Amino acid sequence: xxxxxxxxxxxxxxxxxxxxxxxxxxxxxxxxxxxxxxxxxxxxxxxxxxxxxxxxxxxxxxxxxxxxxxxxxxxxxxxxxxxxxxxxxxxxxxxxxxxxxxxxxxxxxxxxxxxxxxxxxxxxxxxxxxxxxxxxxxxxxxxxxxxxxxxxxxxxxxxxxxxxxxxxxxxxxxxxxxxxxxxxxxxxxxxxxxxxxxxxxxxxxxxxxxxxxxxxxxxxxxxxxxxxxxxxxxxxxxxxxxxxxxxxxxxxxxxxxxxxxxxxxxxxxxxxxxxxxxxxxxxxxx
Amino acid sequence: xxxxxxxxxxxxxxxxxxxxxxxxxxxxxxxxxxxxxxxxxxxxxxxxxxxxxxxxxxxxxxxxxxxxxxxxxxxxxxxxxxxxxxxxxxxxxxxxxxxxxxxxxxxxxxxxxxxxxxxxxxxxxxxxxxxxxxxxxxxxxxxxxxxxxxxxxxxxxxxxxxxxxxxxxxxxxxxxxxxxxxxxxxxxxxxxxxxxxxxxxxxxxxxxxxxxxxxxxxxxxxxxxxxxxxxxxxxxxxxxxxxxxxxxxxxxxxxxxxxxxxxxxxxxxxx
Numbered sequence: 060x061x062x063x064x065x066x067x068x069x070x071x072x073x074x075x076x077x078x079x080x081x082x083x084x085x086x087x088x089x090x091x092x093x094x095x096x097x098x099x100x101x102x103x104x105x106x107x108x109x110x111x112x113x114x115x116x117x118x119x120x121x122x123x124x125x126x127x128x129x130x131x132x133x134x135x136x137x138x139x140x141x142x143x144x145x146x147x148x149x150x151x152x153x154x155x156x157x158x159x160x161x162x163x164x165x166x167x168x169x170x171x172x173x174x175x176x177x178x179x180x181x182x183x184x185x186x187x188x189x190x191x192x193x194x195x196x197x198x199x200x201x202x203x204x205x206x207x208x209x210x211x212x213x214x215x216x217x218x219x220x221x222x223x224x225x226x227x228x229x230x231x232x233x234x235x236x237x238x239x240x241x242x243x244x245x246x247x248x249x250x251x252x253x254x255x256x257x258x259x260x261x262x263x264x265x266x267x268x269x270x271x272x273x274x275x276x277x278x279x280x281x282x283x284x285x286x287x288x289x290x291x292x293x294x295x296x297x298x299x300x301x302x303x304x305x306x307x308x309x310x311x312x313x314x315x316x317x318x319x320x321x322x323x324x325x326x327x328x329x330x331x332x333x334x335x336x337x338x339x340x341x342x343x344x345x
Numbered sequence: 346x347x348x349x350x351x352x353x354x355x356x357x358x359x360x361x362x363x364x365x366x367x368x369x370x371x372x373x374x375x376x377x378x379x380x381x382x383x384x385x386x387x388x389x390x391x392x393x394x395x396x397x398x399x400x401x402x403x404x405x406x407x408x409x410x411x412x413x414x415x416x417x418x419x420x421x422x423x424x425x426x427x428x429x430x431x432x433x434x435x436x437x438x439x440x441x442x443x444x445x446x447x448x449x450x451x452x453x454x455x456x457x458x459x460x461x462x463x464x465x466x467x468x469x470x471x472x473x474x475x476x477x478x479x480x481x482x483x484x485x486x487x488x489x490x491x492x493x494x495x496x497x498x499x500x501x502x503x504x505x506x507x508x509x510x511x512x513x514x515x516x517x518x519x520x521x522x523x524x525x526x527x528x529x530x531x532x533x534x535x536x537x538x539x540x541x542x543x544x545x546x547x548x549x550x551x552x553x554x555x556x557x558x559x560x561x562x563x564x565x566x567x568x569x570x571x572x573x574x575x576x577x578x579x580x581x582x583x584x585x586x587x588x589x590x591x592x593x594x595x596x597x598x599x600x601x602x603x604x605x606x607x608x609x610x611x612x613x614x615x616x
Binding site for chain 1: 411414416434435436438439440444446448449450459460462463464491493
Protein backbone atom coordinates (compact mmCIF):
# COMPACT_ATOMS: atom_id res chain seq x y z
CA UNK A 60 0.00 0.00 0.00
CA UNK A 61 1.00 3.53 -0.57
CA UNK A 62 1.18 5.79 2.41
CA UNK A 63 -1.63 8.24 2.14
CA UNK A 64 -1.26 11.77 3.29
CA UNK A 65 -4.37 13.83 3.80
CA UNK A 66 -2.76 17.00 5.06
CA UNK A 67 -1.65 19.04 2.07
CA UNK A 68 1.29 20.73 3.83
CA UNK A 69 3.08 17.47 4.52
CA UNK A 70 5.47 16.85 1.65
CA UNK A 71 4.41 13.68 -0.10
CA UNK A 72 6.52 11.35 -2.16
CA UNK A 73 5.57 11.49 -5.80
CA UNK A 74 4.92 15.19 -6.18
CA UNK A 75 7.89 17.12 -7.46
CA UNK A 76 8.84 19.93 -5.11
CA UNK A 77 7.75 23.25 -6.56
CA UNK A 78 9.69 26.29 -5.40
CA UNK A 79 7.51 29.25 -4.48
CA UNK A 80 9.89 32.19 -4.49
CA UNK A 81 9.21 35.23 -2.31
CA UNK A 82 9.02 38.79 -3.63
CA UNK A 83 12.65 39.64 -2.85
CA UNK A 84 13.85 36.49 -4.49
CA UNK A 85 11.77 37.23 -7.58
CA UNK A 86 13.31 40.67 -7.95
CA UNK A 87 16.80 39.23 -7.57
CA UNK A 88 15.98 36.59 -10.16
CA UNK A 89 14.63 39.14 -12.60
CA UNK A 90 17.74 41.29 -12.11
CA UNK A 91 20.03 38.31 -12.61
CA UNK A 92 18.19 37.43 -15.79
CA UNK A 93 18.01 40.88 -17.33
CA UNK A 94 21.25 42.68 -16.44
CA UNK A 95 23.05 41.33 -19.51
CA UNK A 96 20.66 42.67 -22.19
CA UNK A 97 20.30 45.94 -20.26
CA UNK A 98 24.08 46.28 -20.10
CA UNK A 99 24.39 45.60 -23.82
CA UNK A 100 21.75 48.21 -24.65
CA UNK A 101 23.52 50.75 -22.44
CA UNK A 102 26.82 49.93 -24.11
CA UNK A 103 25.25 50.58 -27.53
CA UNK A 104 23.85 53.87 -26.28
CA UNK A 105 27.27 54.88 -24.92
CA UNK A 106 28.93 53.92 -28.21
CA UNK A 107 26.34 55.95 -30.12
CA UNK A 108 26.91 58.92 -27.83
CA UNK A 109 30.73 58.59 -28.02
CA UNK A 110 30.72 58.45 -31.82
CA UNK A 111 28.56 61.56 -32.10
CA UNK A 112 30.33 63.40 -29.29
CA UNK A 113 33.73 62.81 -30.90
CA UNK A 114 32.23 64.00 -34.21
CA UNK A 115 33.47 60.89 -36.01
CA UNK A 116 30.39 61.06 -38.20
CA UNK A 117 28.71 64.22 -39.36
CA UNK A 118 25.72 65.23 -37.25
CA UNK A 119 23.32 65.23 -40.20
CA UNK A 120 24.15 61.56 -40.84
CA UNK A 121 23.91 60.31 -37.27
CA UNK A 122 22.32 62.59 -34.68
CA UNK A 123 23.37 62.36 -31.04
CA UNK A 124 21.17 60.47 -28.57
CA UNK A 125 20.40 63.74 -26.85
CA UNK A 126 19.26 65.34 -30.09
CA UNK A 127 17.05 62.35 -30.89
CA UNK A 128 15.46 62.37 -27.45
CA UNK A 129 15.02 66.13 -27.74
CA UNK A 130 13.06 65.66 -30.99
CA UNK A 131 10.95 62.94 -29.39
CA UNK A 132 10.10 65.27 -26.52
CA UNK A 133 9.44 68.32 -28.75
CA UNK A 134 7.28 66.44 -31.23
CA UNK A 135 5.63 64.11 -28.72
CA UNK A 136 2.09 64.86 -29.87
CA UNK A 137 2.96 64.42 -33.54
CA UNK A 138 4.81 61.13 -32.87
CA UNK A 139 2.09 59.86 -30.58
CA UNK A 140 -0.56 60.40 -33.23
CA UNK A 141 1.37 58.47 -35.89
CA UNK A 142 2.45 55.77 -33.42
CA UNK A 143 -1.16 55.16 -32.58
CA UNK A 144 -2.06 54.86 -36.29
CA UNK A 145 0.68 52.29 -36.90
CA UNK A 146 -0.18 50.34 -33.74
CA UNK A 147 -3.83 50.25 -34.76
CA UNK A 148 -3.01 48.92 -38.25
CA UNK A 149 -0.60 46.38 -36.74
CA UNK A 150 -3.09 45.08 -34.19
CA UNK A 151 -5.91 44.89 -36.70
CA UNK A 152 -3.67 43.00 -39.12
CA UNK A 153 -2.43 40.70 -36.36
CA UNK A 154 -5.92 39.86 -35.11
CA UNK A 155 -7.23 39.15 -38.62
CA UNK A 156 -4.15 37.06 -39.43
CA UNK A 157 -4.65 35.07 -36.24
CA UNK A 158 -8.33 34.35 -36.86
CA UNK A 159 -7.91 33.50 -40.54
CA UNK A 160 -4.70 31.57 -39.86
CA UNK A 161 -6.21 29.42 -37.12
CA UNK A 162 -9.31 28.68 -39.22
CA UNK A 163 -7.22 27.78 -42.25
CA UNK A 164 -5.02 25.51 -40.12
CA UNK A 165 -8.02 23.69 -38.65
CA UNK A 166 -9.51 23.17 -42.13
CA UNK A 167 -6.19 21.93 -43.45
CA UNK A 168 -5.64 19.48 -40.63
CA UNK A 169 -9.15 18.06 -40.81
CA UNK A 170 -9.32 17.82 -44.59
CA UNK A 171 -6.35 16.50 -46.55
CA UNK A 172 -8.04 17.74 -49.74
CA UNK A 173 -8.12 21.29 -48.38
CA UNK A 174 -4.51 20.95 -47.26
CA UNK A 175 -3.34 19.79 -50.68
CA UNK A 176 -5.25 22.65 -52.32
CA UNK A 177 -4.33 25.44 -49.92
CA UNK A 178 -0.73 24.62 -49.09
CA UNK A 179 0.86 25.47 -52.47
CA UNK A 180 -1.20 28.65 -52.66
CA UNK A 181 -0.10 29.62 -49.17
CA UNK A 182 3.52 28.97 -49.97
CA UNK A 183 3.21 30.99 -53.18
CA UNK A 184 1.60 33.87 -51.27
CA UNK A 185 4.41 33.66 -48.73
CA UNK A 186 7.31 33.81 -51.18
CA UNK A 187 6.03 36.91 -53.00
CA UNK A 188 7.88 39.84 -51.41
CA UNK A 189 5.23 41.90 -49.65
CA UNK A 190 7.10 45.10 -50.47
CA UNK A 191 6.57 44.29 -54.12
CA UNK A 192 2.81 43.85 -53.92
CA UNK A 193 2.22 46.75 -51.53
CA UNK A 194 2.08 49.33 -54.39
CA UNK A 195 -0.53 47.20 -56.14
CA UNK A 196 -2.59 47.09 -52.96
CA UNK A 197 -2.45 50.86 -52.71
CA UNK A 198 -3.67 51.12 -56.30
CA UNK A 199 -6.52 48.77 -55.51
CA UNK A 200 -7.48 49.87 -52.03
CA UNK A 201 -6.45 53.52 -51.87
CA UNK A 202 -4.45 55.49 -49.34
CA UNK A 203 -6.50 54.63 -46.27
CA UNK A 204 -6.24 51.98 -43.61
CA UNK A 205 -7.03 48.99 -45.81
CA UNK A 206 -3.78 48.39 -47.75
CA UNK A 207 -1.66 48.64 -44.57
CA UNK A 208 -3.84 46.14 -42.73
CA UNK A 209 -3.82 43.81 -45.73
CA UNK A 210 -0.01 43.86 -45.95
CA UNK A 211 0.19 43.23 -42.20
CA UNK A 212 -2.22 40.30 -42.53
CA UNK A 213 -0.35 38.85 -45.51
CA UNK A 214 2.96 38.98 -43.71
CA UNK A 215 1.73 37.75 -40.30
CA UNK A 216 -0.57 35.02 -41.60
CA UNK A 217 2.05 32.45 -42.56
CA UNK A 218 3.68 31.80 -39.16
CA UNK A 219 0.21 31.51 -37.61
CA UNK A 220 -0.92 28.83 -40.08
CA UNK A 221 2.33 26.88 -39.91
CA UNK A 222 2.50 26.84 -36.11
CA UNK A 223 -1.17 25.96 -35.72
CA UNK A 224 -0.95 23.11 -38.25
CA UNK A 225 2.13 21.81 -36.45
CA UNK A 226 0.37 22.07 -33.11
CA UNK A 227 -2.78 20.30 -34.24
CA UNK A 228 -0.77 17.51 -35.82
CA UNK A 229 1.54 17.12 -32.82
CA UNK A 230 -1.24 15.75 -30.61
CA UNK A 231 -0.45 12.37 -29.10
CA UNK A 232 -2.23 9.82 -31.35
CA UNK A 233 -2.95 7.67 -28.30
CA UNK A 234 -4.87 10.59 -26.82
CA UNK A 235 -7.07 10.63 -29.94
CA UNK A 236 -7.61 6.86 -29.74
CA UNK A 237 -8.44 7.16 -26.08
CA UNK A 238 -10.96 9.83 -26.94
CA UNK A 239 -12.56 7.42 -29.45
CA UNK A 240 -12.96 4.75 -26.76
CA UNK A 241 -14.65 7.37 -24.57
CA UNK A 242 -17.28 7.82 -27.26
CA UNK A 243 -16.28 11.41 -27.93
CA UNK A 244 -17.33 13.03 -31.19
CA UNK A 245 -14.89 14.97 -33.38
CA UNK A 246 -16.10 18.27 -31.93
CA UNK A 247 -15.52 17.15 -28.33
CA UNK A 248 -12.10 15.74 -29.19
CA UNK A 249 -11.20 19.04 -30.82
CA UNK A 250 -12.45 21.23 -28.00
CA UNK A 251 -11.08 19.22 -25.09
CA UNK A 252 -7.91 17.68 -26.51
CA UNK A 253 -6.69 18.89 -29.89
CA UNK A 254 -7.20 22.63 -29.59
CA UNK A 255 -5.74 23.11 -26.09
CA UNK A 256 -2.83 20.82 -26.96
CA UNK A 257 -1.97 22.96 -29.98
CA UNK A 258 -1.93 26.28 -28.10
CA UNK A 259 1.78 26.24 -27.12
CA UNK A 260 2.68 25.86 -30.79
CA UNK A 261 0.21 28.56 -31.79
CA UNK A 262 1.69 31.02 -29.32
CA UNK A 263 5.21 30.56 -30.63
CA UNK A 264 3.79 31.40 -34.06
CA UNK A 265 1.88 34.40 -32.69
CA UNK A 266 5.06 35.85 -31.23
CA UNK A 267 6.70 35.80 -34.63
CA UNK A 268 3.53 37.05 -36.30
CA UNK A 269 3.09 40.10 -34.07
CA UNK A 270 6.58 41.42 -34.82
CA UNK A 271 6.04 40.78 -38.53
CA UNK A 272 2.71 42.62 -38.43
CA UNK A 273 4.55 45.83 -37.43
CA UNK A 274 6.79 45.42 -40.46
CA UNK A 275 3.75 44.84 -42.64
CA UNK A 276 1.96 47.97 -41.47
CA UNK A 277 5.07 50.13 -41.96
CA UNK A 278 5.71 48.67 -45.43
CA UNK A 279 2.12 49.58 -46.32
CA UNK A 280 2.71 53.12 -45.08
CA UNK A 281 5.96 53.48 -47.03
CA UNK A 282 4.19 52.87 -50.29
CA UNK A 283 1.43 55.37 -49.89
CA UNK A 284 0.17 57.06 -46.76
CA UNK A 285 -0.29 60.39 -45.08
CA UNK A 286 -0.28 58.97 -41.59
CA UNK A 287 1.68 56.48 -39.47
CA UNK A 288 5.31 55.96 -38.55
CA UNK A 289 6.19 54.79 -42.06
CA UNK A 290 4.96 58.13 -43.32
CA UNK A 291 6.92 59.97 -40.58
CA UNK A 292 10.10 58.21 -41.64
CA UNK A 293 9.49 58.88 -45.32
CA UNK A 294 8.92 62.57 -44.58
CA UNK A 295 11.97 62.82 -42.35
CA UNK A 296 14.02 61.06 -44.98
CA UNK A 297 12.91 63.49 -47.66
CA UNK A 298 13.83 66.45 -45.43
CA UNK A 299 17.14 64.89 -44.34
CA UNK A 300 15.76 65.23 -40.82
CA UNK A 301 17.83 62.43 -39.29
CA UNK A 302 16.90 63.13 -35.64
CA UNK A 303 13.23 62.58 -36.55
CA UNK A 304 14.18 59.52 -38.61
CA UNK A 305 15.95 58.03 -35.62
CA UNK A 306 13.05 58.92 -33.34
CA UNK A 307 10.64 57.17 -35.70
CA UNK A 308 12.82 54.07 -35.82
CA UNK A 309 13.08 53.93 -32.03
CA UNK A 310 9.34 54.22 -31.53
CA UNK A 311 8.68 51.63 -34.22
CA UNK A 312 10.93 49.06 -32.55
CA UNK A 313 9.30 49.88 -29.24
CA UNK A 314 5.89 48.96 -30.68
CA UNK A 315 7.26 45.58 -31.75
CA UNK A 316 8.85 44.91 -28.38
CA UNK A 317 5.76 45.93 -26.41
CA UNK A 318 3.43 43.81 -28.56
CA UNK A 319 5.76 40.83 -28.29
CA UNK A 320 5.84 41.13 -24.51
CA UNK A 321 2.04 41.40 -24.46
CA UNK A 322 1.66 38.17 -26.45
CA UNK A 323 4.13 36.45 -24.13
CA UNK A 324 2.17 37.72 -21.14
CA UNK A 325 -1.05 36.38 -22.63
CA UNK A 326 0.66 33.03 -23.12
CA UNK A 327 1.71 32.90 -19.47
CA UNK A 328 -1.80 33.83 -18.41
CA UNK A 329 -3.58 31.33 -20.67
CA UNK A 330 -1.12 28.45 -20.53
CA UNK A 331 0.36 28.46 -17.04
CA UNK A 332 0.97 24.71 -17.34
CA UNK A 333 3.10 25.29 -20.39
CA UNK A 334 5.04 28.30 -19.15
CA UNK A 335 5.94 26.62 -15.88
CA UNK A 336 7.33 23.62 -17.72
CA UNK A 337 9.34 25.61 -20.19
CA UNK A 338 11.58 27.04 -17.50
CA UNK A 339 13.62 30.22 -17.77
CA UNK A 340 15.05 30.01 -21.27
CA UNK A 341 14.09 32.98 -23.44
CA UNK A 342 13.52 31.22 -26.76
CA UNK A 343 12.86 27.54 -26.63
CA UNK A 344 9.91 27.07 -28.90
CA UNK A 345 10.86 28.85 -32.07
CA UNK B 346 -4.32 -25.59 -24.52
CA UNK B 347 -7.84 -26.67 -23.60
CA UNK B 348 -10.39 -24.24 -22.20
CA UNK B 349 -9.40 -23.29 -18.71
CA UNK B 350 -11.33 -24.82 -15.89
CA UNK B 351 -12.22 -22.10 -13.47
CA UNK B 352 -11.91 -23.35 -9.94
CA UNK B 353 -13.62 -20.43 -8.30
CA UNK B 354 -16.92 -18.63 -8.66
CA UNK B 355 -16.23 -16.82 -11.89
CA UNK B 356 -18.36 -18.66 -14.35
CA UNK B 357 -17.68 -18.88 -18.05
CA UNK B 358 -19.91 -16.12 -19.30
CA UNK B 359 -22.75 -17.06 -21.52
CA UNK B 360 -22.15 -17.22 -25.29
CA UNK B 361 -18.40 -17.14 -25.43
CA UNK B 362 -17.53 -14.93 -22.51
CA UNK B 363 -16.27 -11.39 -22.39
CA UNK B 364 -13.77 -11.23 -25.21
CA UNK B 365 -13.57 -13.65 -28.09
CA UNK B 366 -11.20 -13.73 -31.05
CA UNK B 367 -11.77 -16.29 -33.79
CA UNK B 368 -9.04 -17.02 -36.31
CA UNK B 369 -8.01 -13.40 -36.39
CA UNK B 370 -5.33 -12.18 -38.78
CA UNK B 371 -4.02 -8.66 -39.28
CA UNK B 372 -1.96 -7.63 -42.29
CA UNK B 373 -0.53 -4.20 -42.80
CA UNK B 374 0.35 -2.96 -46.24
CA UNK B 375 3.45 -0.80 -46.26
CA UNK B 376 5.06 0.72 -49.34
CA UNK B 377 7.57 -2.09 -49.79
CA UNK B 378 5.84 -5.20 -48.55
CA UNK B 379 2.87 -6.67 -46.77
CA UNK B 380 3.48 -7.33 -43.11
CA UNK B 381 1.49 -9.93 -41.24
CA UNK B 382 1.22 -8.72 -37.66
CA UNK B 383 -1.10 -11.45 -36.38
CA UNK B 384 -2.34 -14.76 -37.76
CA UNK B 385 -4.53 -17.61 -36.54
CA UNK B 386 -5.21 -15.94 -33.22
CA UNK B 387 -8.09 -17.44 -31.30
CA UNK B 388 -8.76 -16.53 -27.73
CA UNK B 389 -11.63 -16.76 -25.33
CA UNK B 390 -11.68 -14.65 -22.20
CA UNK B 391 -14.32 -15.26 -19.56
CA UNK B 392 -16.08 -12.48 -17.72
CA UNK B 393 -14.05 -11.29 -14.75
CA UNK B 394 -10.97 -13.13 -15.91
CA UNK B 395 -7.47 -11.64 -15.84
CA UNK B 396 -5.51 -12.59 -18.95
CA UNK B 397 -1.93 -11.50 -19.52
CA UNK B 398 -0.38 -11.49 -22.99
CA UNK B 399 3.40 -11.89 -23.25
CA UNK B 400 5.62 -12.24 -26.28
CA UNK B 401 8.66 -10.85 -28.03
CA UNK B 402 8.68 -7.19 -29.10
CA UNK B 403 6.71 -6.54 -32.24
CA UNK B 404 4.67 -9.73 -32.10
CA UNK B 405 1.41 -7.85 -32.32
CA UNK B 406 0.39 -7.76 -28.68
CA UNK B 407 -0.72 -4.15 -28.84
CA UNK B 408 -2.45 -4.85 -32.15
CA UNK B 409 -4.48 -7.49 -30.37
CA UNK B 410 -5.72 -5.00 -27.78
CA UNK B 411 -6.57 -2.46 -30.48
CA UNK B 412 -8.66 -5.14 -32.21
CA UNK B 413 -10.63 -5.74 -29.04
CA UNK B 414 -11.14 -1.99 -28.55
CA UNK B 415 -12.32 -1.63 -32.15
CA UNK B 416 -9.54 0.84 -32.95
CA UNK B 417 -8.33 -1.55 -35.64
CA UNK B 418 -10.17 -3.95 -37.94
CA UNK B 419 -8.91 -7.50 -38.48
CA UNK B 420 -8.00 -8.48 -42.05
CA UNK B 421 -9.82 -11.74 -41.47
CA UNK B 422 -11.54 -13.49 -38.59
CA UNK B 423 -13.96 -12.15 -36.04
CA UNK B 424 -13.65 -10.19 -32.81
CA UNK B 425 -16.48 -10.23 -30.31
CA UNK B 426 -16.75 -8.18 -27.18
CA UNK B 427 -19.39 -9.23 -24.66
CA UNK B 428 -21.19 -11.24 -27.29
CA UNK B 429 -21.39 -8.50 -29.93
CA UNK B 430 -19.15 -8.30 -32.99
CA UNK B 431 -16.70 -5.39 -32.78
CA UNK B 432 -17.26 -3.04 -35.73
CA UNK B 433 -15.92 0.31 -34.54
CA UNK B 434 -14.38 1.95 -31.46
CA UNK B 435 -16.03 0.42 -28.41
CA UNK B 436 -17.11 2.57 -25.49
CA UNK B 437 -17.63 -0.23 -22.98
CA UNK B 438 -13.92 -0.62 -22.31
CA UNK B 439 -11.22 1.16 -20.36
CA UNK B 440 -7.85 1.64 -22.05
CA UNK B 441 -4.48 2.24 -20.39
CA UNK B 442 -1.38 2.91 -22.50
CA UNK B 443 2.29 2.59 -21.63
CA UNK B 444 2.58 6.35 -21.49
CA UNK B 445 0.01 7.84 -19.17
CA UNK B 446 -1.26 10.13 -21.98
CA UNK B 447 -2.55 12.76 -19.57
CA UNK B 448 -3.63 16.25 -20.55
CA UNK B 449 -0.95 18.59 -19.22
CA UNK B 450 -3.37 21.43 -18.59
CA UNK B 451 -5.64 19.41 -16.34
CA UNK B 452 -5.11 18.42 -12.73
CA UNK B 453 -5.14 14.75 -11.79
CA UNK B 454 -8.81 14.93 -10.84
CA UNK B 455 -9.84 16.73 -14.03
CA UNK B 456 -7.84 14.25 -16.12
CA UNK B 457 -9.87 11.46 -14.55
CA UNK B 458 -13.07 13.43 -15.13
CA UNK B 459 -12.29 13.73 -18.85
CA UNK B 460 -13.84 10.28 -19.20
CA UNK B 461 -17.05 11.54 -17.60
CA UNK B 462 -17.16 14.72 -19.70
CA UNK B 463 -16.75 12.84 -22.96
CA UNK B 464 -19.45 10.38 -21.96
CA UNK B 465 -21.72 13.10 -20.54
CA UNK B 466 -22.01 11.22 -17.27
CA UNK B 467 -24.09 12.90 -14.55
CA UNK B 468 -21.73 15.23 -12.68
CA UNK B 469 -22.52 14.05 -9.17
CA UNK B 470 -22.03 10.40 -10.05
CA UNK B 471 -18.74 11.20 -11.79
CA UNK B 472 -17.54 13.17 -8.75
CA UNK B 473 -18.39 10.38 -6.34
CA UNK B 474 -16.80 7.72 -8.53
CA UNK B 475 -13.64 9.85 -8.94
CA UNK B 476 -13.29 10.25 -5.19
CA UNK B 477 -13.73 6.52 -4.77
CA UNK B 478 -11.05 5.71 -7.35
CA UNK B 479 -8.63 8.31 -5.98
CA UNK B 480 -8.85 6.64 -2.60
CA UNK B 481 -8.60 3.17 -4.12
CA UNK B 482 -5.43 3.93 -6.08
CA UNK B 483 -3.67 5.88 -3.34
CA UNK B 484 -3.89 9.24 -5.12
CA UNK B 485 -5.32 11.01 -2.09
CA UNK B 486 -3.49 14.32 -1.64
CA UNK B 487 -2.55 14.48 -5.32
CA UNK B 488 -5.97 15.33 -6.76
CA UNK B 489 -5.04 18.88 -7.68
CA UNK B 490 -1.50 18.19 -8.86
CA UNK B 491 -0.72 18.65 -12.55
CA UNK B 492 0.83 15.80 -14.55
CA UNK B 493 4.28 17.41 -14.65
CA UNK B 494 4.26 17.52 -10.85
CA UNK B 495 3.56 13.80 -10.58
CA UNK B 496 6.00 10.90 -10.72
CA UNK B 497 5.60 8.26 -13.42
CA UNK B 498 3.88 5.88 -11.04
CA UNK B 499 1.40 8.52 -9.93
CA UNK B 500 0.69 9.51 -13.54
CA UNK B 501 -0.08 5.89 -14.36
CA UNK B 502 -2.42 5.72 -11.36
CA UNK B 503 -4.30 8.70 -12.77
CA UNK B 504 -4.51 6.97 -16.18
CA UNK B 505 -5.84 3.85 -14.45
CA UNK B 506 -8.51 5.86 -12.60
CA UNK B 507 -9.53 7.51 -15.87
CA UNK B 508 -9.88 4.07 -17.48
CA UNK B 509 -11.99 2.76 -14.59
CA UNK B 510 -14.24 5.78 -14.07
CA UNK B 511 -17.18 4.49 -16.11
CA UNK B 512 -16.90 1.02 -14.53
CA UNK B 513 -16.03 -0.68 -17.80
CA UNK B 514 -16.75 -4.42 -18.00
CA UNK B 515 -13.43 -4.87 -19.84
CA UNK B 516 -10.12 -3.18 -19.06
CA UNK B 517 -7.39 -3.21 -21.73
CA UNK B 518 -3.86 -2.43 -20.56
CA UNK B 519 -0.99 -2.03 -22.99
CA UNK B 520 2.27 -2.36 -21.03
CA UNK B 521 0.94 0.07 -18.45
CA UNK B 522 3.91 -0.27 -16.11
CA UNK B 523 6.61 -0.67 -18.75
CA UNK B 524 8.15 2.74 -18.19
CA UNK B 525 8.25 2.53 -14.39
CA UNK B 526 11.09 1.55 -12.10
CA UNK B 527 11.02 -1.95 -10.64
CA UNK B 528 9.87 -0.94 -7.15
CA UNK B 529 7.00 1.25 -8.34
CA UNK B 530 6.05 -1.49 -10.73
CA UNK B 531 5.78 -4.08 -7.95
CA UNK B 532 3.72 -1.67 -5.91
CA UNK B 533 1.35 -1.06 -8.78
CA UNK B 534 1.12 -4.80 -9.50
CA UNK B 535 -0.08 -5.36 -5.95
CA UNK B 536 -2.57 -2.52 -6.30
CA UNK B 537 -3.81 -3.75 -9.66
CA UNK B 538 -4.44 -7.20 -8.17
CA UNK B 539 -6.49 -5.60 -5.40
CA UNK B 540 -8.38 -3.33 -7.80
CA UNK B 541 -9.17 -6.28 -10.04
CA UNK B 542 -10.54 -8.24 -7.10
CA UNK B 543 -12.61 -5.27 -5.96
CA UNK B 544 -14.03 -4.30 -9.36
CA UNK B 545 -14.35 -7.78 -10.89
CA UNK B 546 -13.67 -6.36 -14.31
CA UNK B 547 -12.25 -8.46 -17.13
CA UNK B 548 -8.61 -7.48 -17.71
CA UNK B 549 -6.42 -7.99 -20.76
CA UNK B 550 -2.86 -6.99 -19.89
CA UNK B 551 -0.04 -6.81 -22.41
CA UNK B 552 3.31 -6.97 -20.67
CA UNK B 553 7.00 -7.67 -21.20
CA UNK B 554 7.48 -8.77 -17.64
CA UNK B 555 7.14 -12.51 -17.07
CA UNK B 556 6.87 -12.03 -13.31
CA UNK B 557 4.15 -9.41 -13.73
CA UNK B 558 2.16 -11.73 -15.98
CA UNK B 559 2.43 -14.69 -13.61
CA UNK B 560 1.70 -12.63 -10.50
CA UNK B 561 -1.41 -10.94 -11.90
CA UNK B 562 -3.08 -13.28 -14.38
CA UNK B 563 -5.42 -16.25 -14.27
CA UNK B 564 -4.15 -17.27 -17.66
CA UNK B 565 -1.16 -16.18 -19.70
CA UNK B 566 -1.22 -16.09 -23.48
CA UNK B 567 2.30 -16.58 -24.81
CA UNK B 568 2.78 -15.33 -28.35
CA UNK B 569 5.37 -16.15 -30.99
CA UNK B 570 7.52 -13.73 -32.92
CA UNK B 571 6.10 -12.03 -36.02
CA UNK B 572 3.79 -13.04 -37.50
CA UNK B 573 2.35 -13.22 -34.02
CA UNK B 574 0.27 -16.19 -33.11
CA UNK B 575 -0.64 -17.92 -29.88
CA UNK B 576 2.10 -20.34 -28.86
CA UNK B 577 0.43 -21.54 -25.69
CA UNK B 578 -2.05 -20.50 -23.04
CA UNK B 579 -0.80 -21.16 -19.53
CA UNK B 580 -3.10 -21.65 -16.56
CA UNK B 581 -1.37 -20.04 -13.61
CA UNK B 582 -3.57 -21.69 -10.98
CA UNK B 583 -2.90 -19.25 -8.13
CA UNK B 584 -5.62 -17.98 -5.80
CA UNK B 585 -7.14 -14.55 -6.63
CA UNK B 586 -5.75 -12.85 -3.56
CA UNK B 587 -2.00 -12.80 -3.95
CA UNK B 588 0.56 -11.56 -1.50
CA UNK B 589 3.56 -10.46 -3.52
CA UNK B 590 6.42 -12.22 -1.70
CA UNK B 591 4.38 -15.33 -0.89
CA UNK B 592 3.20 -15.66 -4.49
CA UNK B 593 6.73 -15.37 -5.83
CA UNK B 594 7.77 -18.32 -3.69
CA UNK B 595 4.92 -20.60 -4.73
CA UNK B 596 5.54 -23.58 -7.02
CA UNK B 597 2.69 -22.52 -9.37
CA UNK B 598 4.47 -19.20 -9.92
CA UNK B 599 7.78 -20.92 -10.61
CA UNK B 600 6.13 -23.36 -13.00
CA UNK B 601 4.36 -20.63 -14.96
CA UNK B 602 7.39 -18.37 -15.28
CA UNK B 603 9.64 -21.29 -16.25
CA UNK B 604 7.19 -22.35 -18.95
CA UNK B 605 6.98 -18.81 -20.37
CA UNK B 606 10.78 -18.56 -20.44
CA UNK B 607 10.95 -21.89 -22.26
CA UNK B 608 8.45 -20.76 -24.87
CA UNK B 609 9.94 -17.34 -25.41
CA UNK B 610 13.46 -18.70 -25.52
CA UNK B 611 12.41 -21.24 -28.12
CA UNK B 612 10.65 -18.59 -30.15
CA UNK B 613 13.72 -16.39 -30.39
CA UNK B 614 16.14 -19.28 -30.92
CA UNK B 615 14.10 -20.63 -33.83
CA UNK B 616 14.27 -17.34 -35.68
